[in-house]
Amino acid sequence: MLLISNGDVAANSPGRQVDVLSLHTYRPIEIWVISEGQICPIFFRLLLLFFYSVRYLSSCFFLLSSFSAMSSSVIPRGQVDLVDFVDWSGVECLNQIGKNPIANALKQGYRDDDGLHLESDADEQLLIYIPFTQVVKLHSAVITGPEEEGPRTVKLFANKEHMGFSNVNDPPSDSFNISADNLKGKPVTLKYVKFQNVRSLTIFIEDNQGGGDVTKLQKISLYGTTVDTTNMKDLKKIEDH
The missing domain is CATH 2.60.120.470 (PITH domain)
Structure with missing residues (x-):
C-alpha cells in the first residue's frame, strides 16, 4: 500500500511514520501506515474531527438563536x-x-x-x-x-x-x-x-x-x-x- 503526503511517497513499511496535513488545523500530524494487525489512528482522528465540527456548528446555531430571542425582548435603553x-x-x-x-x-x-x-x-x-x-x-x-x-x-x-x-x-x-x-x-x-x-x-x-x-x-x-x-x-x- 502507498500513502502520499506532501508530495512524498511512502513505501509499504510497517511502523513507518508519515506527516500529512490535518483537515482541521492545517498543521502536520503523525499517522501510522496501516500494517497487518494495526488500526490506523487517522480514522479515529477524522471521527473526532467530525464530532467536534458538528458540536461547534450546533453551538453557533444555538447562540445565534438565543441572541435573536434576547434582542427581541431586551429592556429598552434607559428604561x-x-x-x-x-x-x-x-x-x-x-x-x-x-x-x-x-x-x-x-x-x-x-x-x-x-x-x-x-x-x-x-x-x-x-x-x-x-x-x-x-x-x-x-x-x-x-x-x-x-x-x-x-x-x-x-x-x-x-x-x-x-x-x-x-x-x-x-x-x-x-x-x-x-x-x-x-x-x-x-x-x-x-x-x-x-x-x-x-x-x-x-x-x-x-x-x-x-x-x-x-x-x-x-x-x-x-x-x-x-x-x-x-x-x-x-x-x-x-x-x-
Whole structure:
C-alpha cells in the first residue's frame, strides 16, 4: 500500500511514520501506515474531527438563536422593568378565569413560566387594572401569548380609575395591534407623551389573533422610569387626613 503526503511517497513499511496535513488545523500530524494487525489512528482522528465540527456548528446555531430571542425582548435603553413599582393590592382583572389569573402573566417569576398564563372566561375580552406605588413614565410594553389565542387589539388608558367594559369605547391614551413578533417578546413602543405622569394603567384586550372566544396572555412587562420617589400609598394616607 502507498500513502502520499506532501508530495512524498511512502513505501509499504510497517511502523513507518508519515506527516500529512490535518483537515482541521492545517498543521502536520503523525499517522501510522496501516500494517497487518494495526488500526490506523487517522480514522479515529477524522471521527473526532467530525464530532467536534458538528458540536461547534450546533453551538453557533444555538447562540445565534438565543441572541435573536434576547434582542427581541431586551429592556429598552434607559428604561427599567416597572414590576417592582406595581401596587399588587390594587391589581384587578375583569373576565379572567379563576384558575388562570392575572398574576400568572404579570408577577415576576410567574410570567416567565411557560406553563402559566392569564386566560379569559366568558368571552375573548380582558380588562386589566394596574396601579403603581410611584408615579411613572411609561415607554414601552411587552405583551406575549400563543399564536392563535394570544391578544391582538390592545387599548391603554392612563389614570382611569374603576373602569368597566361599558367604558372601553372611551378615547384611549394609546391603542395598537399585537404582531407575531410582539407575541414572541418584541416590545411595543407607546406614545410616550401620553404616559408622562401615570399613577395607574388600564389595559383592555379587545380580541385575539384567531378570533376565538378564549384569549391567553403569557406575559405582561411594562418599561419606563419613575417620576419621583413619592410613594402613592403614603400620598393616599396624607389625603385621607
